[in-house]
Amino acid sequence: MRILSPASANRPRSRTFGAGFSEAPLALLCCATLALAFPVGNPQKGKHVFETHGCPQCHGNQGQGFSNAQTQAPRIGPTRLSQTAFVGFVRHPVGRMPSYPSQDISESELADLYGFLQSLAPSVKADPASANAQNGQRLYMSDGCYECHGKEGQGSTQTGASRIGPIQIPFPAFVAYIREPSAQMPPYSAKAVSDADLADIYAFLLTRPQSTPAKSIPLLNQ
Amino acid sequence: MPKSQKASVKRRDFLKKAAMGAAALAAAPKLADGKPAGGTPGRPVAPVSPEAEFGTPPALEVLTADRTGSDFMVDVIKSLGFAYVCANPGSAFRGLHESVINYGGNKDPEFITCCHEESSVAMAHGYAKIEGKPLAVFAHGTVGIQHAAMAIYNAYCDRVPVYIIAGNILDATKRINAVEWVHSVQDAAAMVRDYLKWDDLPLSLPHFAESAVRAYKIAMTPPMMPVLLIADGELQENPIPDDLPLAIPKLALAAPPQGDSGAIAEAARLLVAAESPLIIADRAARTPVGLTRLIELAETLQAPVIDQMGRMNFPSRHPLNQTQRSRELACDADVILGLECSDFWGALHSFRDQIHRTSLPLTKPGVKLISITAADLFSKSNYQDFQRFPQVDLDIAADAEATLPSLTESIKSQLTSDRKRVLQDRGAQFAVARQESLERAREAAGCAWDASPISTARLCAELWAQIKDYDWSLVSFTTFVNRWPQRLWSFDKYHQYIGGHGGAGIGYGAPAAVGAALAHRKYGRLSVNIQCDGDLMYAPGVLWTAAHHRIPLLTVMHNNRAYHQEVMQVQIMANRHSRGVDRAGIGTTLDDPAVDFSKLAQSMGLHAEGPITDPKDLGPAIRRALAVVKRGEPALIDAYTQPR
Numbered sequence: 001m002r003i004l005s006p007a008s009a010n011r012p013r014s015r016t017f018g019a020g021f022s023e024a025p026l027a028l029l030c031c032a033t034l035a036l037a038f039p040v041g042n043p044q045k046g047k048h049v050f051e052t053h054g055c056p057q058c059h060g061n062q063g064q065g066f067s068n069a070q071t072q073a074p075r076i077g078p079t080r081l082s083q084t085a086f087v088g089f090v091r092h093p094v095g096r097m098p099s100y101p102s103q104d105i106s107e108s109e110l111a112d113l114y115g116f117l118q119s120l121a122p123s124v125k126a127d128p129a130s131a132n133a134q135n136g137q138r139l140y141m142s143d144g145c146y147e148c149h150g151k152e153g154q155g156s157t158q159t160g161a162s163r164i165g166p167i168q169i170p171f172p173a174f175v176a177y178i179r180e181p182s183a184q185m186p187p188y189s190a191k192a193v194s195d196a197d198l199a200d201i202y203a204f205l206l207t208r209p210q211s212t213p214a215k216s217i218p219l220l221n222q
Numbered sequence: 223m224p225k226s227q228k229a230s231v232k233r234r235d236f237l238k239k240a241a242m243g244a245a246a247l248a249a250a251p252k253l254a255d256g257k258p259a260g261g262t263p264g265r266p267v268a269p270v271s272p273e274a275e276f277g278t279p280p281a282l283e284v285l286t287a288d289r290t291g292s293d294f295m296v297d298v299i300k301s302l303g304f305a306y307v308c309a310n311p312g313s314a315f316r317g318l319h320e321s322v323i324n325y326g327g328n329k330d331p332e333f334i335t336c337c338h339e340e341s342s343v344a345m346a347h348g349y350a351k352i353e354g355k356p357l358a359v360f361a362h363g364t365v366g367i368q369h370a371a372m373a374i375y376n377a378y379c380d381r382v383p384v385y386i387i388a389g390n391i392l393d394a395t396k397r398i399n400a401v402e403w404v405h406s407v408q409d410a411a412a413m414v415r416d417y418l419k420w421d422d423l424p425l426s427l428p429h430f431a432e433s434a435v436r437a438y439k440i441a442m443t444p445p446m447m448p449v450l451l452i453a454d455g456e457l458q459e460n461p462i463p464d465d466l467p468l469a470i471p472k473l474a475l476a477a478p479p480q481g482d483s484g485a486i487a488e489a490a491r492l493l494v495a496a497e498s499p500l501i502i503a504d505r506a507a508r509t510p511v512g513l514t515r516l517i518e519l520a521e522t523l524q525a526p527v528i529d530q531m532g533r534m535n536f537p538s539r540h541p542l543n544q545t546q547r548s549r550e551l552a553c554d555a556d557v558i559l560g561l562e563c564s565d566f567w568g569a570l571h572s573f574r575d576q577i578h579r580t581s582l583p584l585t586k587p588g589v590k591l592i593s594i595t596a597a598d599l600f601s602k603s604n605y606q607d608f609q610r611f612p613q614v615d616l617d618i619a620a621d622a623e624a625t626l627p628s629l630t631e632s633i634k635s636q637l638t639s640d641r642k643r644v645l646q647d648r649g650a651q652f653a654v655a656r657q658e659s660l661e662r663a664r665e666a667a668g669c670a671w672d673a674s675p676i677s678t679a680r681l682c683a684e685l686w687a688q689i690k691d692y693d694w695s696l697v698s699f700t701t702f703v704n705r706w707p708q709r710l711w712s713f714d715k716y717h718q719y720i721g722g723h724g725g726a727g728i729g730y731g732a733p734a735a736v737g738a739a740l741a742h743r744k745y746g747r748l749s750v751n752i753q754c755d756g757d758l759m760y761a762p763g764v765l766w767t768a769a770h771h772r773i774p775l776l777t778v779m780h781n782n783r784a785y786h787q788e789v790m791q792v793q794i795m796a797n798r799h800s801r802g803v804d805r806a807g808i809g810t811t812l813d814d815p816a817v818d819f820s821k822l823a824q825s826m827g828l829h830a831e832g833p834i835t836d837p838k839d840l841g842p843a844i845r846r847a848l849a850v851v852k853r854g855e856p857a858l859i860d861a862y863t864q865p866r
Binding site: 095143183 | 549550553573574575576582584586661664665666667668669670671672673675677679683684686687690701702703704705710786789790793794796797798800801802803804806864865866
C-alpha cells in the first residue's frame with residue numbers, strides 16, 4: 001500500500017476534508033511512473049472492514065450511496081477522494097457521518113477499506129501506463145477540464161473543483177467519477193470522451209508538478 | 223424678481239406656439255374630398271394668428287432669467303450633503319447640469335463626467351459602500367434610465383442607497399422636436415420601479431423640495447435601496463415665480479429599526495445554551511461600527527463566524543473567523559444566527575446542478591435558526607431577489623447592526639461563570655482551526671505558483687506584498703479569484719472591502735471600484751481593484767472618468783480572456799448532451815483577438831502595462847503602477863490569469 005510520509009501522517013488534521021481533497025494536506029506524491037500502480041491495501045480485507053463497520057447501512061452494499069434528506073451518503077465505491085483525504089474524512093467527517101477514530105478502525109484497516117472501495121470501480125478499456133501525456137494535455141484543454149480545475153489542475157474554491165494535479169486516485173476510480181460524478185461536476189459520457197482519451201488525460205495529470213511548499217515562498221508567509 | 227422676468231415669455235411657450243402654428247398649417251386634417259375636417263360644414267377654418275405663427279414679437283421677448291427652478295433644485299441637493307453627482311450629460315437635465323456647475327460652483331456636488339449611465343449608478347453604488355451615504359446621479363428620463371437599469375437593480379439587490387434624479391418633459395406641448403418626443407415618457411420611473419424603494423414626480427418646486435428630502439430619508443433607512451426623482455424640464459428651466467414660497471424641509475434620518483426586546487432575549491437564551499452556535503453574516507455591517515459590534519458578539523459567545531462577505535463584516539484573521547469551514551460548521555451547529563443574510567436558505571443547503579436538480583439540507587435535524595434582517599421590512603413581488611423561504615424558528619425583522627448591542631448585552635446578562643469557562647475552551651479550539659485554515663490556504667496557493675497564465679493565488683499574493691503596508695482597500699469583489707484575498711490577506715478594517723454586486727449584473731465591477739476609490743480619495747487611502755476582463759468590456763469608459771477626475775486607483779486585471787462563468791455553463795449543457803465541449807468557447811471567450819487592456823487604458827490616459835504572462839514580472843509591474851497611484855492617478859496592470 002502507499003505509505004504516508006511521516007510528516008503527513010502525524011499532522012493534525014482539520015475537519016475540512018469533506019470539502020473535497022483540494023484542501024487536504026498533500027500526501028507524499030509519487031512520480032508519474034510509480035504512481036500508476038497505486039497500491040491501496042488489500043481489497044478482500046477491506047470488504048470485511050466495510051461490512052463489519054456499518055458502512056453499507058448508509059452507503060449501500062456496493063458503496064453506491066444514497067442521497068436524500070435523511071441519509072445524504074455519497075457514492076464511495078469507488079471514492080473520488082485520495083487515500084490521504086479519505087483517511088482524514090473518516091477520522092474527522094463532516095455532516096452526518098459518524099467519526100471513526102483509530103481505536104475503531106486502524107490505519108491498516110483503512111488502507112484495506114480504501115482498496116476495496118476503489119476495486120468497486122468498473123473495469124476500464126484503457127491503460128494509462130501506455131497513454132500519451134502530451135495528447136492528454138491537449139485533451140485536458142479541449143475537453144474543458146481546465147475550466148473548473150485550472151490549467152495546472154490546481155482546483156478552485158469558486159468552481160468547487162478539486163485539485164487534480166498531480167492526480168491522486170487510481171485510474172478506474174478517476175474514470176468512474178468522470179462518468180457518474182456524485183457532486184456538481186458535469187458528467188462526461190464515453191460518447192463525449194473515450195476511455196483511451198481519459199487515459200491520456202490521466203497521464204498528463206500525473207505529470208503536473210508538485211505544489212511548491214508554502215514555507216519556501218516568502219510571499220506566502222506575510 | 224428682476225423686471226425682465228416679469229415680462230418674460232416662457233421659452234417653451236414661445237416654441238410651443240411656433241410649433242402649433244406650423245402644425246396647424248401643415249397638418250390640419252382634411253376629409254377625403256379635400257375639405258377641412260371639423261367645424262361647421264362649409265365654414266372655413268380660421269386662419270392661424272400671427273402670434274401663434276411667429277410667437278411673441280422680438281421686441282417683447284425676454285431671453286434670459288436670473289434664477290430658474292434648477293437653481294432651487296441645486297439648493298435642495300446641496301442641503302442633502304451630496305459631494306458628487308455622477309452623470310452622462312443629457313438634454314433632459316440640462317438645466318440641472320448648468321445650475322450645478324455654475325450656480326452651485328461645481329462643488330458639493332461636483333459634477334463627475336461618466337460615459338454611461340450604468341457607470342454613473344455603479345459608481346454611486348461603490349461610493350455608498352465606502353462612504354455610508356449616497357452620491358447623486360443625473361440621468362435622462364428614458365434612454366438614461368434604460369442604460370442605468372441594471373446598475374439600479376444591482377444596488378437594489380445589494381441594499382445600497384443610490385439617489386437618482388432623471389429629467390423628462392411631461393407636458394407634451396412643451397416638447398420642441400422629435401428627439402424630445404422620443405426622450406419623453408408618461409411615467410419615467412415605471413421601467414425601474416420594481417427595483418426602487420421609492421420614486422416621485424414632483425409637480426412644483428415646493429413639491430420637489432419635499433420629495434427630495436423624503437427620498438433621501440427613505441433611501442437611507444434600512445433596508446437601504448435606490449430612489450428616483452423625476453425633475454421635469456419645465457420645472458428645471460422656467461423662472462421661479464416671484465410669489466412662490468420656497469423652503470427646504472429639515473432632514474432627520476430615521477433611526478434604524480431594532481429588534482423586539484422579547485425576541486432578542488429569546489435569541490440570547492438560545493445562543494447561550496447552544497453547544498455549537500454559528501453566526502452567518504452577509505450584509506451585517508453597514509458601517510465600521512457594525513464590524514466592531516459583530517466582533518463583540520462573536521467574542522462574547524466564542525462562536526464561529528461565517529462571513530459571506532456581502533460587506534466587510536469580520537476580520538479575516540480573527541480566530542473566530544471560520545469562513546473556510548462553512549459547510550462543516552453548518553452541519554455541526556445546533557443554533558445558527560443569520561445576520562442580514564440575502565440567502566439564508568441557500569447558506570444551509572447543498573445543491574446539485576444535474577438534469578434532476580436537487581438540494582439537501584446541510585444542517586442536522588432540530589437545529590434552531592434565528593434570523594435578523596431588515597429585508598423583512600420591505601418586499602416586492604416581481605423580481606425574485608428575496609430568495610427561497612427560510613424556515614426559521616425566530617425571525618427578527620430589524621436592522622442587524624442596530625440590534626447587535628442589545629443582543630450582546632442580553633447574552634452577557636445570561637452568561638454564568640461556568641458557562642463563560644466552557645465558551646473560552648470552545649474559542650481556543652477555533653483559534654487552532656483558524657491557523658490551520660490559513661496554513662492550508664497557503665499550501666493551496668503554492669500549487670501552480672509558477673504557472674503561466676498566472677494563478678489567481680499568485681496574483682493576489684503579489685498584490686498583497688505591495689499594498690499591505692498602506693492604508694488600503696480592496697474595491698472589487700473576490701468571488702472570481704477564489705476568495706484568495708480573504709484567505710491570504712489580513713482584513714481588519716471596515717473600509718478594506720466593499721463586498722459584492724448584489725444582483726450579479728456583470729459590468730458592475732469597474733465602475734463600482736472607481737466610485738469606491740472616489741470615496742477613498744479624500745482619506746488618502748490606496749484603492750485596489752482586481753478587475754475581471756469581461757466586466758470591464760461592458761463600459762470601459764469609466765477608466766477615462768478615473769483619469770479625468772484624477773481618482774487614484776490601482777487596477778490589476780484578472781484577464782482570463784473569457785466570460786468564464788458562461789464557458790462553464792455551456793460546458794455543463796454540452797456534457798449533458800454528450801456532444802463534447804470543444805465548442806464551449808463559442809460565444810463565451812474574448813480571445814480572438816485578445817483585448818489589449820493596457821493599450822485600452824493608455825488610450826484613456828492611464829499608466830498601464832501588460833499583458834503580463836510570467837508571474838515573476840507581476841510584482842515589479844505592480845510596484846511601478848503603485849508609484850503612479852501614489853501620485854493621485856489611476857493605473858492598470860494587465861495580467862493573463864488562470865480561469866479561476
